[in-house]
Amino acid sequence: MPTPTSDQAADAQTELQYIPPCQLPTPWATFALHAFVEQATGKEHLAITLGELGGDEPVLARIHSECLTGDALFSQRCDCGAQLETALQRIAAEGRGAVLYLRQEGRGIGLVNKIRAYQLQEAGADTVEANHALGFAPDMRDYRLVKPMLEQLGIKSLKLMTNNPRKMKALEDAHIPVAQRMPLIVNRNPFNERYLGTKAARLGHWIPLPGEEENPE
């Protein structure tokens, strides 16, 4: 039996079952909600889309990592909930776009471990040190699913809302065309000041420190 090539192996790992959309009415627009079931893990990923996504015009998009505490429980410890809301609002205003909602909670360490990491942060660690103390790399996320999800949706290239250089690099490595990066700096508050500062200083995020220019490009 022939040995699978690495491409075939990667395809097998990223095999996805596509579930066609239902409507998702929100305060800003009625989006289409698509699901993708990752066969290897059973994880249920989502795409929230608006408008006609085919064609050569880059699509306004956000690739969002699950953050139950921020996205659903209003946590002010991070900027995730506000980023998700702002992304949906901007897409509604443009009339066209997509949010890929990837189920990689806690930068890939899961919800329970994120709660443990938060406890360590309450005891003085920063977000990177807390991950290390729990035996994890600072960022365990994997963006290999993005390409097949975009292909299914007919999206050729992105105007990507992000401040994260690692995400940009991961997409480049996955040969996903990003025509433009759009900063998404929202909800700075006293509870997430240190977290955002650590993201800028230790994870390289393009987030200005207080007093710096908002758009570093």
Ligand SMILES: Nc1nc2c(ncn2[C@@H]2O[C@H](COP(=O)(O)OP(=O)(O)OP(=O)(O)O)[C@@H](O)[C@H]2O)c(=O)[nH]1
């Ligand atoms: N392990 C860990 N995960 C966190 C922590 N705070 C937020 N997260 C997770 O971080 C992920 C969001 O990552 P971020 O780096 O904030 O943002 P990003 O989406 O990579 O970058 P942007 O596109 O610029 O927003 C979500 O999965 C959150 O659950 C934390 O202190 N520790």
Ligand SMILES: [Zn+2]
């Ligand atoms: Zn968050």
